[in-house]
Amino acid sequence: MQPQPQTEPVPVLEIRGLTQNFGGLRAVSDFNVELGKNQLTGLIGPNGAGKTTVFNLVSGFYQPSEGMIQVGGVPTAELKPHKISALGVARTFQNIRLWNDMSVMDNIRVAQHYRLGYGFFHSAVRSKRYRRREEEITREATELLDIFELKKYADEYPRNLPYGTQRKLEIARALSIHPKLLLLDEPAAGLNSSDIRELIRLIRWIHGQFDVTIWMIEHHMDVMMELCTHIKVIDFGQTIAEGVPDEIRNHPAVITAYLGDDKI
Ligand SMILES: Nc1ncnc2c1ncn2[C@@H]1O[C@H](COP(=O)(O)OP(=O)(O)O)[C@@H](O)[C@H]1O
Ligand SMILES: [Mg+2]
Structure with missing residues:
Protein backbone atom coordinates (compact mmCIF):
# COMPACT_ATOMS: atom_id res chain seq x y z
CA MET A 1 0.00 0.00 0.00
CA GLN A 2 1.15 3.51 -0.76
CA PRO A 3 1.85 5.54 2.39
CA GLN A 4 -0.72 8.28 2.81
CA PRO A 5 0.71 11.77 2.39
CA GLN A 6 0.97 13.50 5.75
CA THR A 7 -1.25 16.54 5.75
CA GLU A 8 -1.36 19.06 8.56
CA PRO A 9 -4.71 18.93 10.32
CA VAL A 10 -6.76 22.08 9.80
CA PRO A 11 -6.87 24.07 13.07
CA VAL A 12 -10.26 24.41 14.73
CA LEU A 13 -9.45 28.11 15.12
CA GLU A 14 -6.70 30.14 13.54
CA ILE A 15 -6.19 33.84 14.19
CA ARG A 16 -3.46 35.88 12.52
CA GLY A 17 -2.59 39.53 13.12
CA LEU A 18 -5.94 40.33 14.70
CA THR A 19 -6.30 43.99 15.61
CA GLN A 20 -9.34 45.85 16.85
CA ASN A 21 -9.59 49.59 17.22
CA PHE A 22 -12.42 51.36 18.99
CA GLY A 23 -11.94 54.96 17.94
CA GLY A 24 -8.49 55.85 19.25
CA LEU A 25 -8.29 52.80 21.51
CA ARG A 26 -6.47 49.70 20.28
CA ALA A 27 -8.30 47.01 22.27
CA VAL A 28 -6.58 44.08 20.52
CA SER A 29 -3.23 44.33 18.81
CA ASP A 30 -1.66 41.82 16.40
CA PHE A 31 -3.16 38.83 18.19
CA ASN A 32 -2.33 35.31 16.98
CA VAL A 33 -3.54 31.91 18.06
CA GLU A 34 -3.96 28.42 16.69
CA LEU A 35 -6.22 25.92 18.45
CA GLY A 36 -6.30 22.25 17.51
CA LYS A 37 -8.97 19.63 17.97
CA ASN A 38 -10.00 18.92 21.57
CA GLN A 39 -7.57 21.37 23.15
CA LEU A 40 -8.48 23.06 26.42
CA THR A 41 -6.60 26.35 26.62
CA GLY A 42 -6.87 29.67 28.37
CA LEU A 43 -6.73 33.40 27.78
CA ILE A 44 -6.00 35.65 30.74
CA GLY A 45 -5.11 39.27 31.40
CA PRO A 46 -6.10 42.16 33.65
CA ASN A 47 -9.49 43.86 33.29
CA GLY A 48 -9.75 45.76 30.03
CA ALA A 49 -6.92 43.76 28.44
CA GLY A 50 -9.03 42.90 25.38
CA LYS A 51 -10.02 39.29 26.17
CA ASN A 56 -16.53 38.99 20.26
CA LEU A 57 -14.41 39.08 17.11
CA VAL A 58 -14.33 35.26 16.85
CA SER A 59 -18.10 35.04 17.27
CA GLY A 60 -18.69 37.79 14.72
CA PHE A 61 -20.11 40.51 16.98
CA TYR A 62 -17.43 42.85 15.67
CA GLN A 63 -15.67 43.03 12.34
CA PRO A 64 -11.88 43.06 12.88
CA SER A 65 -10.03 46.27 12.03
CA GLU A 66 -7.21 44.06 10.73
CA GLY A 67 -6.25 40.41 10.60
CA MET A 68 -7.65 37.03 9.76
CA ILE A 69 -9.85 34.55 11.62
CA GLN A 70 -10.55 31.06 10.29
CA VAL A 71 -12.81 28.45 11.84
CA GLY A 72 -12.04 24.97 10.55
CA GLY A 73 -10.21 26.59 7.63
CA VAL A 74 -13.14 28.87 6.72
CA PRO A 75 -12.45 32.63 6.85
CA THR A 76 -15.12 34.30 8.97
CA ALA A 77 -14.64 37.88 7.78
CA GLU A 78 -18.03 39.34 6.79
CA LEU A 79 -19.92 36.42 8.36
CA LYS A 80 -22.79 37.28 10.71
CA PRO A 81 -22.80 35.67 14.19
CA HIS A 82 -25.43 33.05 13.26
CA LYS A 83 -23.32 31.91 10.30
CA ILE A 84 -20.28 31.61 12.56
CA SER A 85 -22.34 29.65 15.03
CA ALA A 86 -23.36 27.35 12.16
CA LEU A 87 -19.62 26.70 11.60
CA GLY A 88 -19.61 25.23 15.10
CA VAL A 89 -18.70 28.13 17.38
CA ALA A 90 -20.66 28.44 20.63
CA ARG A 91 -20.02 30.71 23.56
CA THR A 92 -21.10 31.83 26.98
CA PHE A 93 -20.97 35.39 28.28
CA GLN A 94 -19.17 37.16 31.09
CA ASN A 95 -22.60 38.40 32.19
CA ILE A 96 -24.94 35.45 31.77
CA ARG A 97 -27.27 35.89 28.81
CA LEU A 98 -30.16 33.47 29.06
CA TRP A 99 -33.64 34.03 27.65
CA ASN A 100 -35.39 34.83 30.90
CA ASP A 101 -38.95 34.83 29.60
CA MET A 102 -38.59 31.26 28.33
CA SER A 103 -38.41 28.05 30.31
CA VAL A 104 -35.12 26.25 30.85
CA MET A 105 -36.26 23.62 28.35
CA ASP A 106 -37.13 26.26 25.73
CA ASN A 107 -33.73 27.93 26.19
CA ILE A 108 -32.18 24.71 24.92
CA ARG A 109 -34.84 24.06 22.28
CA VAL A 110 -34.55 27.51 20.73
CA ALA A 111 -30.76 27.23 20.52
CA GLN A 112 -31.22 24.02 18.55
CA HIS A 113 -33.72 25.67 16.23
CA TYR A 114 -30.96 28.08 15.31
CA ARG A 115 -28.71 25.14 14.55
CA LEU A 116 -31.28 23.41 12.37
CA GLY A 117 -32.32 26.65 10.72
CA TYR A 118 -36.06 26.27 10.15
CA GLY A 119 -37.70 28.45 7.61
CA PHE A 120 -40.99 30.16 8.31
CA PHE A 121 -42.82 27.86 5.89
CA HIS A 122 -42.16 24.67 7.81
CA SER A 123 -43.17 26.10 11.15
CA ALA A 124 -46.25 27.83 9.69
CA VAL A 125 -47.72 24.77 8.03
CA ARG A 126 -46.36 22.41 10.69
CA SER A 127 -45.20 19.99 8.05
CA LYS A 128 -44.51 16.36 8.85
CA ARG A 129 -40.80 17.01 8.60
CA TYR A 130 -41.15 19.92 11.03
CA ARG A 131 -43.04 17.78 13.54
CA ARG A 132 -40.44 15.04 13.32
CA ARG A 133 -37.60 17.50 13.90
CA GLU A 134 -39.54 19.08 16.78
CA GLU A 135 -39.73 15.69 18.46
CA GLU A 136 -36.04 15.15 17.86
CA ILE A 137 -35.22 18.57 19.34
CA THR A 138 -37.32 17.90 22.44
CA ARG A 139 -35.75 14.49 22.89
CA GLU A 140 -32.23 15.89 22.56
CA ALA A 141 -32.97 18.85 24.87
CA THR A 142 -34.38 16.47 27.50
CA GLU A 143 -31.28 14.32 27.24
CA LEU A 144 -29.00 17.34 27.62
CA LEU A 145 -30.93 18.62 30.66
CA ASP A 146 -30.70 15.15 32.11
CA ILE A 147 -26.94 14.80 31.79
CA PHE A 148 -26.46 18.31 33.19
CA GLU A 149 -28.79 17.46 36.09
CA LEU A 150 -31.08 20.29 35.07
CA LYS A 151 -34.15 18.26 34.23
CA LYS A 152 -35.92 19.18 37.44
CA TYR A 153 -35.74 22.83 36.36
CA ALA A 154 -37.10 22.19 32.83
CA ASP A 155 -40.25 24.31 33.33
CA GLU A 156 -38.64 27.03 35.47
CA TYR A 157 -37.58 30.44 34.25
CA PRO A 158 -33.78 30.79 34.32
CA ARG A 159 -33.92 33.86 36.59
CA ASN A 160 -35.41 31.69 39.36
CA LEU A 161 -32.41 29.35 39.39
CA PRO A 162 -29.38 29.70 41.67
CA TYR A 163 -26.62 31.66 39.97
CA GLY A 164 -24.31 28.64 39.61
CA THR A 165 -27.14 26.69 37.97
CA GLN A 166 -27.73 29.52 35.49
CA ARG A 167 -24.06 29.35 34.52
CA LYS A 168 -24.40 25.61 34.02
CA LEU A 169 -27.52 26.09 31.90
CA GLU A 170 -25.72 28.61 29.71
CA ILE A 171 -22.96 26.07 29.09
CA ALA A 172 -25.53 23.33 28.37
CA ARG A 173 -27.28 25.63 25.90
CA ALA A 174 -23.99 26.40 24.15
CA LEU A 175 -23.30 22.67 23.84
CA SER A 176 -26.74 21.99 22.39
CA ILE A 177 -25.62 23.30 19.01
CA HIS A 178 -22.91 20.59 18.87
CA PRO A 179 -20.04 23.08 18.70
CA LYS A 180 -16.53 22.28 17.54
CA LEU A 181 -15.29 25.30 19.48
CA LEU A 182 -16.68 26.40 22.83
CA LEU A 183 -15.72 29.85 24.12
CA LEU A 184 -16.25 30.36 27.86
CA ASP A 185 -15.98 33.96 29.02
CA GLU A 186 -15.32 33.98 32.79
CA PRO A 187 -17.52 31.00 33.63
CA ALA A 188 -16.52 31.18 37.32
CA ALA A 189 -17.44 34.86 37.72
CA GLY A 190 -19.81 35.34 40.63
CA LEU A 191 -19.59 31.73 41.80
CA ASN A 192 -18.80 30.68 45.35
CA SER A 193 -15.95 28.29 46.02
CA SER A 194 -18.05 25.12 46.04
CA ASP A 195 -19.71 26.17 42.75
CA ILE A 196 -16.22 26.76 41.35
CA ARG A 197 -15.16 23.22 42.31
CA GLU A 198 -18.25 21.92 40.54
CA LEU A 199 -17.55 24.06 37.49
CA ILE A 200 -14.00 22.68 37.24
CA ARG A 201 -15.38 19.13 37.34
CA LEU A 202 -18.04 20.04 34.78
CA ILE A 203 -15.60 21.56 32.29
CA ARG A 204 -13.23 18.63 32.67
CA TRP A 205 -16.12 16.24 32.12
CA ILE A 206 -17.35 18.14 29.04
CA HIS A 207 -13.84 18.09 27.64
CA GLY A 208 -13.70 14.31 28.12
CA GLN A 209 -17.19 13.58 26.81
CA PHE A 210 -17.67 15.93 23.89
CA ASP A 211 -15.64 16.28 20.76
CA VAL A 212 -14.98 19.96 21.38
CA THR A 213 -12.14 22.45 21.65
CA ILE A 214 -12.54 24.69 24.68
CA TRP A 215 -11.03 28.16 24.93
CA MET A 216 -11.68 29.96 28.16
CA ILE A 217 -11.16 33.33 29.79
CA GLU A 218 -11.02 33.29 33.55
CA HIS A 219 -9.76 35.45 36.41
CA HIS A 220 -9.71 32.61 38.90
CA MET A 221 -6.19 31.34 38.38
CA ASP A 222 -6.82 28.07 40.21
CA VAL A 223 -9.45 27.22 37.57
CA MET A 224 -7.03 27.99 34.74
CA MET A 225 -4.09 26.20 36.34
CA GLU A 226 -6.14 23.06 36.89
CA LEU A 227 -7.83 22.89 33.52
CA CYS A 228 -5.71 24.45 30.81
CA THR A 229 -2.77 22.83 29.10
CA HIS A 230 -1.71 26.17 27.60
CA ILE A 231 -2.39 29.77 28.60
CA LYS A 232 -1.96 33.01 26.72
CA VAL A 233 -1.68 36.31 28.56
CA ILE A 234 -2.65 39.67 27.12
CA ASP A 235 -2.37 43.17 28.49
CA PHE A 236 -3.49 46.34 26.71
CA GLY A 237 -4.42 44.17 23.71
CA GLN A 238 -0.93 42.72 23.37
CA THR A 239 0.31 39.22 24.05
CA ILE A 240 2.80 39.44 26.91
CA ALA A 241 3.31 35.74 27.69
CA GLU A 242 2.21 32.24 26.81
CA GLY A 243 3.04 28.76 27.92
CA VAL A 244 2.06 25.91 30.20
CA PRO A 245 0.40 26.92 33.50
CA ASP A 246 3.63 26.69 35.53
CA GLU A 247 5.48 29.01 33.14
CA ILE A 248 2.64 31.51 33.35
CA ARG A 249 2.40 31.42 37.13
CA ASN A 250 6.01 32.50 37.49
CA HIS A 251 6.33 34.73 34.44
CA PRO A 252 7.70 38.18 35.42
CA ALA A 253 5.58 40.02 32.83
CA VAL A 254 2.45 38.32 34.11
CA ILE A 255 3.25 39.14 37.71
CA THR A 256 3.85 42.79 36.77
CA ALA A 257 0.62 43.00 34.75
CA TYR A 258 -1.38 41.62 37.64
CA LEU A 259 0.39 43.60 40.36
CA GLY A 260 -2.27 44.92 42.68
CA ASP A 261 -4.76 42.39 41.38
CA ASP A 262 -5.38 40.11 44.34
CA LYS A 263 -6.96 37.39 42.24
CA ILE A 264 -3.61 35.96 41.16
N1 LIG B 1 -17.82 48.13 21.87
C1 LIG B 1 -16.81 48.83 22.40
N2 LIG B 1 -16.64 50.14 22.13
C2 LIG B 1 -15.61 50.83 22.67
N3 LIG B 1 -14.68 50.31 23.49
C3 LIG B 1 -14.80 49.03 23.80
C4 LIG B 1 -15.85 48.19 23.29
N4 LIG B 1 -15.70 46.94 23.77
C5 LIG B 1 -14.61 46.96 24.54
N5 LIG B 1 -14.07 48.21 24.57
C6 LIG B 1 -12.85 48.60 25.29
O1 LIG B 1 -11.83 47.72 24.87
C7 LIG B 1 -10.97 47.38 25.95
C8 LIG B 1 -10.96 45.89 26.13
O2 LIG B 1 -12.22 45.48 26.65
P1 LIG B 1 -12.57 43.96 26.90
O3 LIG B 1 -12.24 43.18 25.71
O4 LIG B 1 -13.97 43.90 27.40
O5 LIG B 1 -11.55 43.60 28.08
P2 LIG B 1 -11.46 42.32 29.03
O6 LIG B 1 -12.49 41.35 28.60
O7 LIG B 1 -10.06 41.83 28.89
O8 LIG B 1 -11.71 42.82 30.42
C9 LIG B 1 -11.50 48.15 27.16
O9 LIG B 1 -10.76 49.34 27.28
C10 LIG B 1 -12.94 48.43 26.79
O10 LIG B 1 -13.42 49.57 27.43
MG1 LIG C 1 -14.09 40.51 29.61
Whole structure:
Protein backbone atom coordinates (compact mmCIF):
# COMPACT_ATOMS: atom_id res chain seq x y z
CA MET A 1 0.00 0.00 0.00
CA GLN A 2 1.15 3.51 -0.76
CA PRO A 3 1.85 5.54 2.39
CA GLN A 4 -0.72 8.28 2.81
CA PRO A 5 0.71 11.77 2.39
CA GLN A 6 0.97 13.50 5.75
CA THR A 7 -1.25 16.54 5.75
CA GLU A 8 -1.36 19.06 8.56
CA PRO A 9 -4.71 18.93 10.32
CA VAL A 10 -6.76 22.08 9.80
CA PRO A 11 -6.87 24.07 13.07
CA VAL A 12 -10.26 24.41 14.73
CA LEU A 13 -9.45 28.11 15.12
CA GLU A 14 -6.70 30.14 13.54
CA ILE A 15 -6.19 33.84 14.19
CA ARG A 16 -3.46 35.88 12.52
CA GLY A 17 -2.59 39.53 13.12
CA LEU A 18 -5.94 40.33 14.70
CA THR A 19 -6.30 43.99 15.61
CA GLN A 20 -9.34 45.85 16.85
CA ASN A 21 -9.59 49.59 17.22
CA PHE A 22 -12.42 51.36 18.99
CA GLY A 23 -11.94 54.96 17.94
CA GLY A 24 -8.49 55.85 19.25
CA LEU A 25 -8.29 52.80 21.51
CA ARG A 26 -6.47 49.70 20.28
CA ALA A 27 -8.30 47.01 22.27
CA VAL A 28 -6.58 44.08 20.52
CA SER A 29 -3.23 44.33 18.81
CA ASP A 30 -1.66 41.82 16.40
CA PHE A 31 -3.16 38.83 18.19
CA ASN A 32 -2.33 35.31 16.98
CA VAL A 33 -3.54 31.91 18.06
CA GLU A 34 -3.96 28.42 16.69
CA LEU A 35 -6.22 25.92 18.45
CA GLY A 36 -6.30 22.25 17.51
CA LYS A 37 -8.97 19.63 17.97
CA ASN A 38 -10.00 18.92 21.57
CA GLN A 39 -7.57 21.37 23.15
CA LEU A 40 -8.48 23.06 26.42
CA THR A 41 -6.60 26.35 26.62
CA GLY A 42 -6.87 29.67 28.37
CA LEU A 43 -6.73 33.40 27.78
CA ILE A 44 -6.00 35.65 30.74
CA GLY A 45 -5.11 39.27 31.40
CA PRO A 46 -6.10 42.16 33.65
CA ASN A 47 -9.49 43.86 33.29
CA GLY A 48 -9.75 45.76 30.03
CA ALA A 49 -6.92 43.76 28.44
CA GLY A 50 -9.03 42.90 25.38
CA LYS A 51 -10.02 39.29 26.17
CA THR A 52 -13.77 39.59 25.63
CA THR A 53 -13.12 41.64 22.50
CA VAL A 54 -11.16 38.67 21.06
CA PHE A 55 -14.18 36.40 21.75
CA ASN A 56 -16.53 38.99 20.26
CA LEU A 57 -14.41 39.08 17.11
CA VAL A 58 -14.33 35.26 16.85
CA SER A 59 -18.10 35.04 17.27
CA GLY A 60 -18.69 37.79 14.72
CA PHE A 61 -20.11 40.51 16.98
CA TYR A 62 -17.43 42.85 15.67
CA GLN A 63 -15.67 43.03 12.34
CA PRO A 64 -11.88 43.06 12.88
CA SER A 65 -10.03 46.27 12.03
CA GLU A 66 -7.21 44.06 10.73
CA GLY A 67 -6.25 40.41 10.60
CA MET A 68 -7.65 37.03 9.76
CA ILE A 69 -9.85 34.55 11.62
CA GLN A 70 -10.55 31.06 10.29
CA VAL A 71 -12.81 28.45 11.84
CA GLY A 72 -12.04 24.97 10.55
CA GLY A 73 -10.21 26.59 7.63
CA VAL A 74 -13.14 28.87 6.72
CA PRO A 75 -12.45 32.63 6.85
CA THR A 76 -15.12 34.30 8.97
CA ALA A 77 -14.64 37.88 7.78
CA GLU A 78 -18.03 39.34 6.79
CA LEU A 79 -19.92 36.42 8.36
CA LYS A 80 -22.79 37.28 10.71
CA PRO A 81 -22.80 35.67 14.19
CA HIS A 82 -25.43 33.05 13.26
CA LYS A 83 -23.32 31.91 10.30
CA ILE A 84 -20.28 31.61 12.56
CA SER A 85 -22.34 29.65 15.03
CA ALA A 86 -23.36 27.35 12.16
CA LEU A 87 -19.62 26.70 11.60
CA GLY A 88 -19.61 25.23 15.10
CA VAL A 89 -18.70 28.13 17.38
CA ALA A 90 -20.66 28.44 20.63
CA ARG A 91 -20.02 30.71 23.56
CA THR A 92 -21.10 31.83 26.98
CA PHE A 93 -20.97 35.39 28.28
CA GLN A 94 -19.17 37.16 31.09
CA ASN A 95 -22.60 38.40 32.19
CA ILE A 96 -24.94 35.45 31.77
CA ARG A 97 -27.27 35.89 28.81
CA LEU A 98 -30.16 33.47 29.06
CA TRP A 99 -33.64 34.03 27.65
CA ASN A 100 -35.39 34.83 30.90
CA ASP A 101 -38.95 34.83 29.60
CA MET A 102 -38.59 31.26 28.33
CA SER A 103 -38.41 28.05 30.31
CA VAL A 104 -35.12 26.25 30.85
CA MET A 105 -36.26 23.62 28.35
CA ASP A 106 -37.13 26.26 25.73
CA ASN A 107 -33.73 27.93 26.19
CA ILE A 108 -32.18 24.71 24.92
CA ARG A 109 -34.84 24.06 22.28
CA VAL A 110 -34.55 27.51 20.73
CA ALA A 111 -30.76 27.23 20.52
CA GLN A 112 -31.22 24.02 18.55
CA HIS A 113 -33.72 25.67 16.23
CA TYR A 114 -30.96 28.08 15.31
CA ARG A 115 -28.71 25.14 14.55
CA LEU A 116 -31.28 23.41 12.37
CA GLY A 117 -32.32 26.65 10.72
CA TYR A 118 -36.06 26.27 10.15
CA GLY A 119 -37.70 28.45 7.61
CA PHE A 120 -40.99 30.16 8.31
CA PHE A 121 -42.82 27.86 5.89
CA HIS A 122 -42.16 24.67 7.81
CA SER A 123 -43.17 26.10 11.15
CA ALA A 124 -46.25 27.83 9.69
CA VAL A 125 -47.72 24.77 8.03
CA ARG A 126 -46.36 22.41 10.69
CA SER A 127 -45.20 19.99 8.05
CA LYS A 128 -44.51 16.36 8.85
CA ARG A 129 -40.80 17.01 8.60
CA TYR A 130 -41.15 19.92 11.03
CA ARG A 131 -43.04 17.78 13.54
CA ARG A 132 -40.44 15.04 13.32
CA ARG A 133 -37.60 17.50 13.90
CA GLU A 134 -39.54 19.08 16.78
CA GLU A 135 -39.73 15.69 18.46
CA GLU A 136 -36.04 15.15 17.86
CA ILE A 137 -35.22 18.57 19.34
CA THR A 138 -37.32 17.90 22.44
CA ARG A 139 -35.75 14.49 22.89
CA GLU A 140 -32.23 15.89 22.56
CA ALA A 141 -32.97 18.85 24.87
CA THR A 142 -34.38 16.47 27.50
CA GLU A 143 -31.28 14.32 27.24
CA LEU A 144 -29.00 17.34 27.62
CA LEU A 145 -30.93 18.62 30.66
CA ASP A 146 -30.70 15.15 32.11
CA ILE A 147 -26.94 14.80 31.79
CA PHE A 148 -26.46 18.31 33.19
CA GLU A 149 -28.79 17.46 36.09
CA LEU A 150 -31.08 20.29 35.07
CA LYS A 151 -34.15 18.26 34.23
CA LYS A 152 -35.92 19.18 37.44
CA TYR A 153 -35.74 22.83 36.36
CA ALA A 154 -37.10 22.19 32.83
CA ASP A 155 -40.25 24.31 33.33
CA GLU A 156 -38.64 27.03 35.47
CA TYR A 157 -37.58 30.44 34.25
CA PRO A 158 -33.78 30.79 34.32
CA ARG A 159 -33.92 33.86 36.59
CA ASN A 160 -35.41 31.69 39.36
CA LEU A 161 -32.41 29.35 39.39
CA PRO A 162 -29.38 29.70 41.67
CA TYR A 163 -26.62 31.66 39.97
CA GLY A 164 -24.31 28.64 39.61
CA THR A 165 -27.14 26.69 37.97
CA GLN A 166 -27.73 29.52 35.49
CA ARG A 167 -24.06 29.35 34.52
CA LYS A 168 -24.40 25.61 34.02
CA LEU A 169 -27.52 26.09 31.90
CA GLU A 170 -25.72 28.61 29.71
CA ILE A 171 -22.96 26.07 29.09
CA ALA A 172 -25.53 23.33 28.37
CA ARG A 173 -27.28 25.63 25.90
CA ALA A 174 -23.99 26.40 24.15
CA LEU A 175 -23.30 22.67 23.84
CA SER A 176 -26.74 21.99 22.39
CA ILE A 177 -25.62 23.30 19.01
CA HIS A 178 -22.91 20.59 18.87
CA PRO A 179 -20.04 23.08 18.70
CA LYS A 180 -16.53 22.28 17.54
CA LEU A 181 -15.29 25.30 19.48
CA LEU A 182 -16.68 26.40 22.83
CA LEU A 183 -15.72 29.85 24.12
CA LEU A 184 -16.25 30.36 27.86
CA ASP A 185 -15.98 33.96 29.02
CA GLU A 186 -15.32 33.98 32.79
CA PRO A 187 -17.52 31.00 33.63
CA ALA A 188 -16.52 31.18 37.32
CA ALA A 189 -17.44 34.86 37.72
CA GLY A 190 -19.81 35.34 40.63
CA LEU A 191 -19.59 31.73 41.80
CA ASN A 192 -18.80 30.68 45.35
CA SER A 193 -15.95 28.29 46.02
CA SER A 194 -18.05 25.12 46.04
CA ASP A 195 -19.71 26.17 42.75
CA ILE A 196 -16.22 26.76 41.35
CA ARG A 197 -15.16 23.22 42.31
CA GLU A 198 -18.25 21.92 40.54
CA LEU A 199 -17.55 24.06 37.49
CA ILE A 200 -14.00 22.68 37.24
CA ARG A 201 -15.38 19.13 37.34
CA LEU A 202 -18.04 20.04 34.78
CA ILE A 203 -15.60 21.56 32.29
CA ARG A 204 -13.23 18.63 32.67
CA TRP A 205 -16.12 16.24 32.12
CA ILE A 206 -17.35 18.14 29.04
CA HIS A 207 -13.84 18.09 27.64
CA GLY A 208 -13.70 14.31 28.12
CA GLN A 209 -17.19 13.58 26.81
CA PHE A 210 -17.67 15.93 23.89
CA ASP A 211 -15.64 16.28 20.76
CA VAL A 212 -14.98 19.96 21.38
CA THR A 213 -12.14 22.45 21.65
CA ILE A 214 -12.54 24.69 24.68
CA TRP A 215 -11.03 28.16 24.93
CA MET A 216 -11.68 29.96 28.16
CA ILE A 217 -11.16 33.33 29.79
CA GLU A 218 -11.02 33.29 33.55
CA HIS A 219 -9.76 35.45 36.41
CA HIS A 220 -9.71 32.61 38.90
CA MET A 221 -6.19 31.34 38.38
CA ASP A 222 -6.82 28.07 40.21
CA VAL A 223 -9.45 27.22 37.57
CA MET A 224 -7.03 27.99 34.74
CA MET A 225 -4.09 26.20 36.34
CA GLU A 226 -6.14 23.06 36.89
CA LEU A 227 -7.83 22.89 33.52
CA CYS A 228 -5.71 24.45 30.81
CA THR A 229 -2.77 22.83 29.10
CA HIS A 230 -1.71 26.17 27.60
CA ILE A 231 -2.39 29.77 28.60
CA LYS A 232 -1.96 33.01 26.72
CA VAL A 233 -1.68 36.31 28.56
CA ILE A 234 -2.65 39.67 27.12
CA ASP A 235 -2.37 43.17 28.49
CA PHE A 236 -3.49 46.34 26.71
CA GLY A 237 -4.42 44.17 23.71
CA GLN A 238 -0.93 42.72 23.37
CA THR A 239 0.31 39.22 24.05
CA ILE A 240 2.80 39.44 26.91
CA ALA A 241 3.31 35.74 27.69
CA GLU A 242 2.21 32.24 26.81
CA GLY A 243 3.04 28.76 27.92
CA VAL A 244 2.06 25.91 30.20
CA PRO A 245 0.40 26.92 33.50
CA ASP A 246 3.63 26.69 35.53
CA GLU A 247 5.48 29.01 33.14
CA ILE A 248 2.64 31.51 33.35
CA ARG A 249 2.40 31.42 37.13
CA ASN A 250 6.01 32.50 37.49
CA HIS A 251 6.33 34.73 34.44
CA PRO A 252 7.70 38.18 35.42
CA ALA A 253 5.58 40.02 32.83
CA VAL A 254 2.45 38.32 34.11
CA ILE A 255 3.25 39.14 37.71
CA THR A 256 3.85 42.79 36.77
CA ALA A 257 0.62 43.00 34.75
CA TYR A 258 -1.38 41.62 37.64
CA LEU A 259 0.39 43.60 40.36
CA GLY A 260 -2.27 44.92 42.68
CA ASP A 261 -4.76 42.39 41.38
CA ASP A 262 -5.38 40.11 44.34
CA LYS A 263 -6.96 37.39 42.24
CA ILE A 264 -3.61 35.96 41.16
N1 LIG B 1 -17.82 48.13 21.87
C1 LIG B 1 -16.81 48.83 22.40
N2 LIG B 1 -16.64 50.14 22.13
C2 LIG B 1 -15.61 50.83 22.67
N3 LIG B 1 -14.68 50.31 23.49
C3 LIG B 1 -14.80 49.03 23.80
C4 LIG B 1 -15.85 48.19 23.29
N4 LIG B 1 -15.70 46.94 23.77
C5 LIG B 1 -14.61 46.96 24.54
N5 LIG B 1 -14.07 48.21 24.57
C6 LIG B 1 -12.85 48.60 25.29
O1 LIG B 1 -11.83 47.72 24.87
C7 LIG B 1 -10.97 47.38 25.95
C8 LIG B 1 -10.96 45.89 26.13
O2 LIG B 1 -12.22 45.48 26.65
P1 LIG B 1 -12.57 43.96 26.90
O3 LIG B 1 -12.24 43.18 25.71
O4 LIG B 1 -13.97 43.90 27.40
O5 LIG B 1 -11.55 43.60 28.08
P2 LIG B 1 -11.46 42.32 29.03
O6 LIG B 1 -12.49 41.35 28.60
O7 LIG B 1 -10.06 41.83 28.89
O8 LIG B 1 -11.71 42.82 30.42
C9 LIG B 1 -11.50 48.15 27.16
O9 LIG B 1 -10.76 49.34 27.28
C10 LIG B 1 -12.94 48.43 26.79
O10 LIG B 1 -13.42 49.57 27.43
MG1 LIG C 1 -14.09 40.51 29.61
